[in-house]
Amino acid sequence: MKKITVCLLSVFLFVFLSEQSLFASAPERENHVQNISHMLQTKGLKKNFNNIYTEAAFLSFGEKQQLYSSCKDEPLAPFLINWLIGFGIGSFVQKDYLSGGLCLTADITSYGLGLTGLILWQKEFFDASRNADKDAGSLFRMVFSMGKALPFIVAGGILSTAFRIYGMIAPWVYGASYNKRLEEALRMGEARVSITPLVLPDASCGLALRLEL
Secondary structure (H helix, E strand, O other), X not given: OHHHHHHHHHHHHHHHHHHHHHHHHHHHHHHHHHHHHHHHHHOHHHHHHHHHHHHHOOOOHHHHHHHHHHHOOOOHHHHHHHHHOOOOHHXXXXXXXXXXXXXXXXXXXXXXXXXXXXXXXXXXXHHHHHOOOOOHHHHHHHHHHOOOHHHHHHHHHHHHHHHXXXXXXXXXXXXXXXXXXXXXXXXXXXXXXXXXXXXXXXOOEEEEEEEEO
């Protein structure tokens, strides 16, 4: 009986001290969560990776999951914007400035090529219409051949199509890379060890180690 009483007192003392430690560190851990959220919202993950990695060491696995869920990148909206509007706007919204800049430059260039082609085609069309009385077949040939305008229009169409496809793929690639980097910064792949007191049927007591991934 005395042995059981000693074991129970030891367990209760351990639990009491653990709870005191937990409650005492709760405000501090909450500060770490707020610090990480602030860093992600201001300067972003890339510039604050090392600071976030350091702060994440003080968080529980549940807090890391909560931070990851609220701060992870969602590529669906940027994908739809790049698909429906273009000009890399979706990538800029996603803060993927490299892909956004490439798509913006490509779309402006493709529209410029297309407009140049249309202007040349219109000029050639009017020139041919003036000579229609002399050469009736020249106007017909100009309408279907488009002369010098065709290469500009084709080049603009190919460039626009290629980077529209790139703009639809880029948000998913960037999102996957960002989320993986965020997991690394939050130390989500690291193991966490916790200690739990045990009272066995034979009245002996001990401690159990719990490994949390």
